[in-house]
Amino acid sequence: MSFFTSLSGLKNAETDLRVIANNIANAETVGFKKSSVQFADLVATGSATDPRRSPGIGATIAGITQDFVLGPLEQTGRSLDIAIDGDGFFALSNPFSTDVSYSRNGNFRLTAGGDVEDAWGNRLQAFPVDAAGNPTSTVPGDVAVPVTNGAGATLANVTINVRGIVTAAYSDGTTQPVGQVALATFPAPNGLRTIGQTKFQATGDSGAAVFGNPGIGSYGEMISGALERSNVDLAEEMVSLLTAQRNFQANARAIDTATQISTTVINLRQQ
Template sequence: MAFNIGLSGLRAATSDLNITGNNIANAGTAGFKQSRAEFADVYAASVLGTGANPQGSGVLLSNVSQLFNQGNINYTQNALDLAINGNGFFVTSNGGDIGYTRAGYFGTDRQGYVVNNFGYRLQGYTVDANGNLQNGVVGDLRVETTNQAPKASTKLEQAFNLNSTNTTPTVTPFDPQEPTSYNSSTSVNIYDTQGNAHVFTQYFVKTGENTWDMHVLVDGRNPGAPGSDAPYTMQLQFNADGSLNTAGMAAGGPLNYDPATGLMNLDNWVPAASDGGTPPVWSPNGANASPTGISIDIRSSSQYASTFAVNRVSQDGYTTGQLAGLEIDDTGVIFARYTNGQSKVQGQVVLANFANVQGLTPTGKTGWVQSFESGEPVIGTPRSGTLGALQAGALEDSNVELSDQLVNLIVAQRNYQANAKTIETESTITQTIINLR
């Protein structure tokens, strides 16, 4: 029996060496989780039990468990490298074969799909044709690499302060080429349907106590008739406390005004372009304005005794843009940044967790698949529930501690030698018996 006991010990020590060696070999593998050999003793048994003083029959490898403790986060230069800080696994698809991994080597393939270094597609919540995130719809994440289409301006919001101490200009009538004919001015770009930028300029002329004229030109031309330089005019009135009196505003030209809302609307703008001549000739450029016009909101403006200033300005149009880069936040939302200053959601990475992560079946390539023992995956976004946070531009290092593994090598080697000595001793005893005469 001692031969079998010693042989089982050699097998156990060999398994221990194999597992330790595999841990050491993967000490530099991102997302790798070390394994541990777990042994159990063996006793011979009969239908009546083992008896009061059973004699052991050796050792067996009862289990190889995986240790899923957190590895260190190592920052890289790749924006699509991802690390999980906490619980969860990335979900990947290899032609429909779903797998799970902690290794976050990700990039894009020629079709724009986000894939790992084996070509498996990263899974997440996708977006619809309008760029809206489809929560609950898990699919292949894809980055739209084509140019972003331009968007015509539909609204303009401003908050400015007109200096109440200004006096009425002595030069009349208003002339944009004559600075003494107006008190102050400001400009902002607006966009047509082809993404062409046009300069929307407002000139403010004080006409009396708490009253002003706002003259509007686009590219220095009449917004509705590019062949003319006559501005659109809006009459502004302010209250005694300096706030804008929207009820007292009145349109002095084709600039549409809704007294119920206090909003203006530029609804007949004709985008134009110059022929570059001297003098230049302006004509329609072939593009259109937004079919709904441009809503102009200046309701937060004021008239105080301080210098003219634009406190806030925003408009929603933009020109065409090329993909400039990607950003992923800690909840897994993928943002594409474009050269026109815009950003667009491309999807959201999801993570999976299991009731028994020890039950996952390792398949190699730093991946696992679901098993009966692991249970069903729980899918969610990073930072939701018990799922960890996502760190972009980083990788999770292997959780192998080399110092521990080197000690394990010494222990496994000692165990192997000791079990070999058991066999050697049994062989000597047996030879002694054989040599009896």
């Protein structure tokens, strides 16, 4: 039995090492959220078992959770780099499948057609606004920036202010609000599924996305010209790495000891 108990410890230590390694590998990934592993013990008992004589049968993984604490903000100076100072996720729509994913990575770009999208072509979702910049709907959609205004002037620049208002500036000096960035929150964000590219997907455990306006209620404000860096603390991860390594070595030594005991017993029987 000691073999299987120590084997469960080896597997758990290996999982812990993989999670820590993934955190370290993404220490410079914009919008990345570190993960941590929670373990639970396994105890083999029955109603007739003496509770004072239950050695247990090892450990198992209770869950791998994301830590959504805010990462450090880095100034970039790009008008389409935006960070969320507080709660919420950017909503991104795949133009082909229309699937919506969620991210804290605010590195966006403007296409020739006037779409605001991320590096993988997913389009930023925003509420439509009137001429004064006030939202006219609670249903977000793709940001569509006109490349020319009514007077025929060409687009010169696009900015996003602290309220998330996307404003287009034209060569004739005029400006026009074209949308307000829609932020999404979830009843249980730890239930979100990671799908790569610093994106998350809603699940039954997370609940459906609840959209709101930046700077109102629990929704964070927009910081233009900045990006949220990874919230991985390398010093903390190195300490966790050493601890996981020690756990792995200790369980391996326990298996080695059990093997030696088994070998000794077998040799006694053969004498």
